[in-house]
Amino acid sequence: xxxxxxxxxxxxxxxxxxxxxxxxxxxxxxxxxxxxxxxxxxxxxxxxxxxxxxxxxxxxxxxxxxxxxxxxxxxxxxxxxxxxxxxxxxxxxxxxxxxxxxxxxxxxxxxxxxxxxxxxxxxxxxxxxxxxxxxxxxxxxxxxxxxxxxxxxxxxxxxxxxxxxxxxxxxxxxxxxxxxxxxxxxxxxxxxxxxxxxxxxxxxxxxxxxxxxxxxxxxxxxxxxxxxxxxxxxxxxxxxxxxxxxxxxxxxxxxxxxxxxxxxxxxxxxxxxxxxxxxxxxxxxxxxxxxxxxxxxxxxxxxxxxxxxxxxxxxxxxxxxxxxxxxxxxxxxxxxxxxxxx
Amino acid sequence: xxxxxxxxxxxxxxxxxxxxxxxxxxxxxxxxxxxxxxxxxxxxxxxxxxxxxxxxxxxxxxxxxxxxxxxxxxxxxxxxxxxxxxxxxxxxxxxxxxxxxxxxxxxxxxxxxxxxxxxxxxxxxxxxxxxxxxxxxxxxxxxxxxxxxxxxxxxxxxxxxxxxxxxxxxxxxxxxxxxxxxxxxxxxxxxxxxxxxxxxxxxxxxxxxxxxxxxxxxxxxxxxxxxxxxxxxxxxxxxxxxxxxxxxxxxxxxxxxxxxxxxxxxxxxxxxxxxxxxxxxxxxxxxxxxxxxxxxxxxxxxxxxxxxxxxxxxxx
Amino acid sequence: xxxxxxxxxxxxxxxxxxxxxxxxxxxxxxxxxxxxxxxxxxxxxxxxxxxxxxxxxxxxxxxxxxxxxxxxxxxxxxxxxxxxxxxxxxxxxxxxxxxxxxxxxxxxxxxxxxxxxxxxxxxxxxxxxxxxxxxxxxxxxxxxxxxxxxxxxxxxxxxxxxxxxxxxxxxxxxxxxxxxxxxxxxxxxxxxxxxxxxxxxxxxxxxxxxxxxxxxxxxxxxxxxxxxxxxxxxxxxxxxxxxxxxxxxxxxxxxxxxxxxxxxxxxxxxxxxxxxxxxxxxxxxxxxxxxxxx
Numbered sequence: 015x016x017x018x019x020x021x022x023x024x025x026x027x028x029x030x031x032x033x034x035x036x037x038x039x040x041x042x043x044x045x046x047x048x049x050x051x052x053x054x055x056x057x058x059x060x061x062x063x064x065x066x067x068x069x070x071x072x073x074x075x076x077x078x079x080x081x082x083x084x085x086x087x088x089x090x091x092x093x094x095x096x097x098x099x100x101x102x103x104x105x106x107x108x109x110x111x112x113x114x115x116x117x118x119x120x121x122x123x124x125x126x127x128x129x130x131x132x133x134x135x136x137x138x139x140x141x142x143x144x145x146x147x148x149x150x151x152x153x154x155x156x157x158x159x160x161x162x163x164x165x166x167x168x169x170x171x172x173x174x175x176x177x178x179x180x181x182x183x184x185x186x187x188x189x190x191x192x193x194x195x196x197x198x199x200x201x202x203x204x205x206x207x208x209x210x211x212x213x214x215x216x217x218x219x220x221x222x223x224x225x226x227x228x229x230x231x232x233x234x235x236x237x238x239x240x241x242x243x244x245x246x247x248x249x250x251x252x253x254x255x256x257x258x259x260x261x262x263x264x265x266x267x268x269x270x271x272x273x274x275x276x277x278x279x280x281x282x283x284x285x286x287x288x289x290x291x292x293x294x295x296x297x298x299x300x301x302x303x304x305x306x307x308x309x310x311x312x313x314x315x316x317x318x319x320x321x322x323x324x325x326x327x328x329x330x331x332x333x334x335x336x337x338x339x340x341x342x343x344x345x346x347x348x349x350x351x352x353x354x355x356x
Numbered sequence: 357x358x359x360x361x362x363x364x365x366x367x368x369x370x371x372x373x374x375x376x377x378x379x380x381x382x383x384x385x386x387x388x389x390x391x392x393x394x395x396x397x398x399x400x401x402x403x404x405x406x407x408x409x410x411x412x413x414x415x416x417x418x419x420x421x422x423x424x425x426x427x428x429x430x431x432x433x434x435x436x437x438x439x440x441x442x443x444x445x446x447x448x449x450x451x452x453x454x455x456x457x458x459x460x461x462x463x464x465x466x467x468x469x470x471x472x473x474x475x476x477x478x479x480x481x482x483x484x485x486x487x488x489x490x491x492x493x494x495x496x497x498x499x500x501x502x503x504x505x506x507x508x509x510x511x512x513x514x515x516x517x518x519x520x521x522x523x524x525x526x527x528x529x530x531x532x533x534x535x536x537x538x539x540x541x542x543x544x545x546x547x548x549x550x551x552x553x554x555x556x557x558x559x560x561x562x563x564x565x566x567x568x569x570x571x572x573x574x575x576x577x578x579x580x581x582x583x584x585x586x587x588x589x590x591x592x593x594x595x596x597x598x599x600x601x602x603x604x605x606x607x608x609x610x611x612x613x614x615x616x617x618x619x620x621x622x623x624x625x626x627x628x629x630x631x632x633x634x635x636x637x638x639x640x641x642x643x644x645x646x647x648x649x650x651x652x653x654x655x656x657x658x659x660x661x662x663x664x665x666x667x668x669x670x671x672x
Numbered sequence: 673x674x675x676x677x678x679x680x681x682x683x684x685x686x687x688x689x690x691x692x693x694x695x696x697x698x699x700x701x702x703x704x705x706x707x708x709x710x711x712x713x714x715x716x717x718x719x720x721x722x723x724x725x726x727x728x729x730x731x732x733x734x735x736x737x738x739x740x741x742x743x744x745x746x747x748x749x750x751x752x753x754x755x756x757x758x759x760x761x762x763x764x765x766x767x768x769x770x771x772x773x774x775x776x777x778x779x780x781x782x783x784x785x786x787x788x789x790x791x792x793x794x795x796x797x798x799x800x801x802x803x804x805x806x807x808x809x810x811x812x813x814x815x816x817x818x819x820x821x822x823x824x825x826x827x828x829x830x831x832x833x834x835x836x837x838x839x840x841x842x843x844x845x846x847x848x849x850x851x852x853x854x855x856x857x858x859x860x861x862x863x864x865x866x867x868x869x870x871x872x873x874x875x876x877x878x879x880x881x882x883x884x885x886x887x888x889x890x891x892x893x894x895x896x897x898x899x900x901x902x903x904x905x906x907x908x909x910x911x912x913x914x915x916x917x918x919x920x921x922x923x924x925x926x927x928x929x930x931x932x933x934x935x936x937x938x939x940x941x942x943x944x945x946x947x948x949x950x951x952x953x954x955x956x957x958x959x960x961x962x963x964x965x966x
Contacts (some may be wrong), residue, residue, distance in 0.1 A: 097578065104503055105576030112574075117567040122589040122663060132575040167665040183575060374802025382814055393818070493950065495944035499894045501901055501917070502935035509928050520925070608809030612898055616921075626810060627902055630817045638814055646806045653805075 019046040020223055021070070021108075021191055024084035028065045028247075030077050030262075036261030039065040039078070041247045047240075049190065052217070052224040054234045056253070056270070057244035063227045067193050069263070071110055071226075072100050086188070093110035108138040109184035113196040115127040116174035119168035125152070126164035129183045136187050151182035155212060174205035178212065185216055192217070193225045198233065210236060231274045235259065240328075243267050246292055246303035249322060261343055264312045268339075302334065310335050364657045368650055375646045379639050384417065385661055394437065394633050407437065411636070433640035438632045443640035446625060453523045454621035456533060457610055460541035461548060462599070469549035469597060473556025474583050480561055488553055495550025501607045502618040504543040511539060521618035540617040544609050548602055555598040559591040566590075592663030600656030607645050695739040702951045712937075716765045719758035738929050747919050756911045757934045763823070763912035764893050764938065768945070770827045771824055771892035772885040775834040780881070782835065783842020784869050788850065798842070800836035808833035814894060816904045830895045834888050841884055843874055845877040870896035879956035886949030890942045913938045 028040040040062040047053045054064040069080045072092065085092045087107055092100070104110075112118045120128060129148035133139060139147070145164070152160035155178040168176055175195060184192055194213060198206035210233060217224050226237055234241055238255040243266060251264035262268045290307040302308070305315040315334055322332040325340075331341070361454065383390045391408035393397070408414050411434075413422060427434065433443035476488035512520040518539055524532040564587060572586040612621035618624075622641055629637035729749045736746040744753035763800070786796040803811070815829035849855055858868050901904030901915020901921070908915055913934040920930030 071574060073570055101576045101578045104574055112567060114567055118571045120568040120572065120586055120590070122665065123586075124594075124665075131577070133578045169666050181573070183571075254623040276615075277573070310479065370798040371805050374799055375805050378806065379800060382818065385818065404912070434944075492948050494939075494943060497890065497946050498939040499897050499935070501898065502931065502939060503914075503926060505928070505935070506929050508924070509932075513925060513928075604804065604807045605809040608898075611807075611809055611813075611901065613901060613911045628902060630813050633817065638817075642806060642810050642814060645810060649807060650805050 018086065020049045021047040022084055022086045023066075023070065023097070024082060025079070025227055026066065026069060026082040026085060028062070028069050028074060028077045029081075032049070032079075038247055039249070040069065042322075043244070043247075043249055044251065044306055045240075045242050045252065047223050047225055049223050050217070050221045051239045051244065052226060052237050053240045054238035055225065055227045055242050055244055056229065056231065056234055058229055058292050060246075061244040062247035063244050064195050066246075067110070067195050067225060067227050070107060071104060071193065073110070089240040102136070105132050105184075105189070106187045108193060109179070110190040110193040110195065111180045111184050111197050114200045115173050116200065118180055119176055121168055124165050124167055124205055125171070125179045129179070132183045132186045148182070151186050152179070154185075154216065155179070155182040157182070172205075173201050174209065176206075177201060177209050181209070181212060181216065185220060185222065189219050189222060191223045191225060193227070195227045197226070199228075199230070201228040206233075213237075213354065230247065231270055243270070248303065248332065249330075250304065250333070251320075251329075253326070257326070257329060263325055263329065263334070263336055263339060264333045265302050265308045265339070269307075269309070302332075303307055306335045310339070358663065361658060364654060371547055371650055374642065375650070376425070376428070377421075379643050379646070380421055381633050382639065382642070387420070390635075394635055396633060410437070428643075433643070434636035436629075436637050437636050438629075438634045438637070443636050446637060447622060447640055447644055449641075450620060450625045452539075452620045452621075453619045454610060454614070454623060456526065456539055457541060457613070457619065457621065458606065460534065461536050461544040461606060461610075464541055464545035465548040465552055466599070468545060469552035470556050470588070471584060472549070472554040473558075473595075474556045474560050474588060474591075476553070477560035477564060478578050479578075480557075480582055488557065492550045492554045492659045494548050495548075498546075499612075500543055500547050501616045502564075503546055503610050504540065504613055507539045507543055508616075521616075523617075523619040523621070537619075540613045540619060542578070543616075544606065544613055547609050551598055551605070552595065553604045556591060556595050560587050561579055563587045563590050589663060596656050596659050596663070600653040603649055603652045607649065678813070680948065700952065701947050705944040705947040705951075708940055709948065712761055712941050712944075713765060715758055716762040722761055723759055737927070738933075738948045744933040745927060747916070747927070747930050748923055753916065753930055753933055756916050756936060760911040760916055760934065761915045761937070761941075763906055763910055764914075764941070765898060767823070767827055767896040767906075767912075768828065768889040768893040771830045771834065771895075772889035774831045774887045775838050775888045775892075776881055778835045778904050779884075780842050780874065780877075782839035783877075784846060784874070786839065787843040787846025787873075788865065788869060789900065793843075795906025797840075800839055803836045809895070809898060812899060813902060813904050816899060821904075821907045823906060823910065826896060826899060829899070834892070838881070838884055838888065842877055842910070843881055845880065846873055849873050849876055869945065883949055883953040883956060886945060886952060890945040890949065893938065893942050893945070 023046070024044045026040060026043040027038065030037040030039055032293065043062070043066050045053060045055075055066060057063045065074065065078070068074045069078070070085065070092070071081075072095075074080055080093075082093055087103065092103070095103075119125070122132075126148045129151055130141070130144035133144045133147050137144075137166060149164050151159055152163060157163050157175055158179050163175070163179075168179070171179065181197075192213070196319075197213065198209050202208060212228075213224065214224065214237065223260040224237070226233070228234060234255065240252065241258050242249045242252040243258075243264065244250065245266050251258065251262065251267045253263075258267065259271070262271055293303060293306075301318060302311070302320050305311040308315065312335065318334060320332040320334045321328045323336075324330050325336065327338050383393075389404070389408075391404045391411070393415050394411075395404045395407050398558055412420055415423075424434075430446055433447070436446060437623050439446070455536040472488045472491075476485040479485050508520055511517045519536055522536060526533045560583070569586060571584060577586065610621070611626055613619070614621045614623035615627055622644070625637065626641045628634075629641065688693050728753065731749070734746065734748055738745040744757060747756075748750055782796060782800070786793045786800075811833045812829040815832060816825055819825040819828065846869075855868060855872055859870055863872075896905055896912065897914035897917065901918045902910050903918060905918075906912040916934045917931045920927065923930060
């Protein structure tokens with residue numbers, strides 16, 4: 015891509031409800047995704063990452079209000095686009111797979127029909143051709159005995175197989191972007207790695223960009239080119255995956271990394287090691303939203319809101335105490351949660 | 357699938373048995389002498405004796421039952437006391453208008469109530485939704501004969517668009533027949549739709565929050581396709597079920613509607629038979645209606661596999 | 673991960689959630705329903721005391737259209753439709769209330785027995801299935817013609833086809849509750865079966881039963897009108913809405929008001945009862961299945 019990035023999101027916000035009870039699920043979210051690359055949105059439940067992805071697809075429900083300075087696919091704005099154009103983009107330009115493969119496939123239609131439907135919604139091919147392509151896709155996602163499973167109903171397949179079928183359906187029209195919302199969370203540990211491998215392989219083969227939403231830093235380590243860490247609806251840190259892992263520039267990222275014993279291999283840990291929960295943001299709160307849970311918080315953190323500021327090539331962080339963290343790291347003092355109690 | 361069909365068929369047997377026994381006993385449950393009851397208050401003892409002999413009422417109850425059952429086996433429902441014709445023939449003569457009315461009503465109901473329910477669910481909370489729900493509760497609340505007369509008053513008497521009453525047999529052409537059934541089937545469909553639209557709305561409302569609906573949207577399906585294909589096929593089982601359950605009310609409604617619109621169907625046959633205390637006819641008609649109801653609900657059970665593939669494998 | 677906009681502790685402090693649904697303010701539909709039902713109950717009580725002459729024949733005033741003299745017009749015998757309708761409201765309400773009460777009592781009895789005693793259950797429930805396989809109106813007209821005319825006969829005939837549905841409702845509540853810990857605990861400390869049924873299980877069905885009774889009342893009022901309309905209902909000497917309308921059948925083209933006024937009044941009454949039933953259901957038990965109408 016020369017010029018505009020493939021996916022360009024600037025200052026996106028998603029609000030549920032209105033008035034004083036309105037919940038700001040995403041606030042001022044900005045990121046870009048380049049062709050063929052993988053961007054991971056990381057955060058705990060309720061951090062706003064899924065809401066952000068659904069807003070990009072225009073799949074936020076009736077109750078959500080979406081606003082953005084820019085929400086563009088290959089230069090074409092997705093805000094205010096007609097329902098017809100949006101439907102034409104979904105599935106063809108941007109596809110999405112979801113967390114729960116058990117409930118994401120329609121129980122009343124065969125796997126083959128559902129994949130063929132995705133093709134026929136966007137391309138003028140006859141039923142037989144669409145069915146052949148569906149079979150081809152099932153083989154691509156390495157579903158054993160694909161010819162038979164073409165006529166299987168979802169209930170006859172295991173969770174892993176269903177997620178493979180979802181991937182086949184999502185990639186059937188060779189979209190430019192695949193949004194994967196916690197694609198392995200609901201699966202067995204042994205199956206998780208297979209699905210991630212599959213996504214990576216097909217991503218290379220089809221030159222698809224992937225927006226991967228996960229709470230799992232193990233997944234991030236394996237998949238991500240770029241990472242954006244979200245907390246309470248905002249991006250608090252973003253940057254290239256390697257740099258971010260080596261030297262996190264936000265206490266929240268530090269906390270996430272500390273919660274994984276060995277982030278290169280372990281994947282089973284939930285991010286529950288940081289005490290407390292993600293707050294529901296329903297009004298403008300002064301100060302940093304993470305401050306109440308932050309090991310490095312100082313009184314100033316409860317007063318001033320940090321802004322996402324560039325810190326190095328392609329990196330940004332939203333922390334008032336960033337300078338101190340960097341200084342500390344220069345002295346090779348590793349961050350440790352026990353600091354607080356000392 | 358075959359196992360499923362077998363299971364459903366077996367489950368029907370006790371219900372049919374109950375209906376057969378209940379319809380037989382109906383006459384004997386009443387206090388007093390059934391022969392005197394049939395003959396009426398002004399009958400002479402000779403007339404009562406004649407009726408008793410003709411209906412074998414002087415024999416033991418069990419013997420009467422076996423005789424009745426044996427006749428049922430050959431589709432012999434006995435003879436009418438009033439006209440002395442075989443009950444089976446009387447029913448056969450009257451079945452066409454009733455069948456046509458049932459079909460027309462069901463078609464109208466499905467065409468109207470299902471889309472109304474789906475759109476009410478899609479636009480839940482809107483004026484359209486409230487309108488559908490108001491129509492539904494009204495359908496539960498207005499007796500079908502009041503709807504019938506209101507339709508006659510407006511479309512036949514005031515506007516002269518349609519005939520006031522009567523039925524044109526199918527033999528005289530499909531269009532005149534349907535035209536004569538238009539008002540009665542609309543009256544019945546309003547009653548039937550109340551039930552079907554309500555269930556369709558509730559079911560679709562629930563389905564629209566399912567993950568696979570979001571999947572359908574994510575792959576680029578537009579709203580009509582999402583509603584009418586992805587949602588509706590999953591709503592099939594509850595909707596068809598309620599059509600089957602509502603068929604009992606529909607039969608009741610048809611008995612009344614045939615009287616209002618002067619349609620010579622089985623409903624009129626029933627009412628006339630009851631007026632004349634013609635018990636063999638009453639028994640025959642009740643048995644026929646009940647068997648139809650059981651068969652309709654059996655078909656409903658079997659149709660589940662069309663909508664929900666899981667039933668084919670599991671057998672409920 | 674689905675957003676949880678309306679839940680979580682964050683909201684509880686800012687928006688006080690309604691503590692109990694029962695405190696919700698009644699909507700306009702409920703107020704209208706209560707008003708209609710209340711008015712008609714008053715009419716049903718008062719009208720027969722005030723209006724005495726609703727039977728005398730006045731051949732000079734046959735089939736008069738509605739006017740200042742006869743608000744609802746007159747029938748083929750010159751009787752005032754308004755008077756007869758007002759007096760007839762008592763019959764409809766009595767039938768509705770009696771059927772609802774009788775159905776609930778019988779339904780509770782059969783439902784408790786079927787739900788708690790496995791042996792009886794299969795037999796009783798097959799019988800209920802069988803009864804539901806006979807169209808209710810047909811069963812009712814057959815019963816009336818067998819048992820002979822009379823107000824009580826009509827009530828019995830309408831009650832019988834309604835019982836299975838209430839029995840099933842009670843049975844399903846029993847089946848759900850009997851497995852719950854508090855019932856198991858009561859059994860283990862030796863509480864007698866009737867006591868368990870009446871003190872532990874039945875109170876949990878009261879909400880659903882009330883809603884069901886409301887619907888039964890509504891459909892009984894319609895059923896009475898239908899039976900009378902077909903000529904097998906309330907005896908002709910008792911004025912009832914069904915009887916008034918039955919007279920109007922032959923004269924419908926000449927005098928549509930004979931059916932029109934009682935018909936509208938009856939529909940409004942039943943609509944009011946159904947609306948109250950619906951709002952009661954929404955408050956007590958959102959999952960209670962709607963029964964079919966007549």
